[in-house]
Amino acid sequence: DAGITQSPRHKVTETGTPVTLRCHQTENHRYMYWYRQDPGHGLRLIHYSYGVKDTDKGEVSDGYSVSRSKTEDFLLTLESATSSQTSVYFCAISGQGKGNTIYFGEGSWLTVV
């Protein structure tokens, strides 16, 4: 158990609506990441954070924003969901110790109809 909780785990939403996914960690790790997983693409980095209020864009950041107001929480927001954002979203964390390994959450399945 990597101490990562993602919510919601499953969500169906309509095109054009805003959606926020939450990642909560209990490890006090500095670094947090959001990836999306799509068939034939593996996992691709959306945004990442290297501390409170410090975030940066990843490979596929268009249409997404993030916020990190506390060490333990990293929020991913789809401002206006589109069908192309139907995906499985994974939060990951890493920090000093535990071999600096990146640990992944269980995933959030998002369907945009």
Add this chain to the structure above:
Amino acid sequence: AQSVTQLGSHVSVSEGALVLLRCNYSSSVPPYLFWYVQYPNQGLQLLLKYTSAATLVKGINGFEAEFKKSETSFHLTKPSAHMSDAAEYFCAVSDRAGANSKLTFGKGITLSVRP
């Protein structure tokens, strides 16, 4: 820029047979390489990682991988497949081994194990 190529999307082996999952990488700096496993409806779990120490890396569940710089490869092997090995496997590369590692993943390979 870094990239990972995992040829093929599906590998099928018989129980007890050798498992070989191929991974080739491209990196302009010394790479750090990882193999992750994903069981159905679960997150990713680290199998093993290469961080410039020994070129032969042993991981969990009997898996190992060998870093070959001349071939830019990091293939994953297991001498004898078990039914519980059926899962999706991802190879990933990073330009650092520390906590601030942004992984670039391959497309993944689904391993099926036949009785």
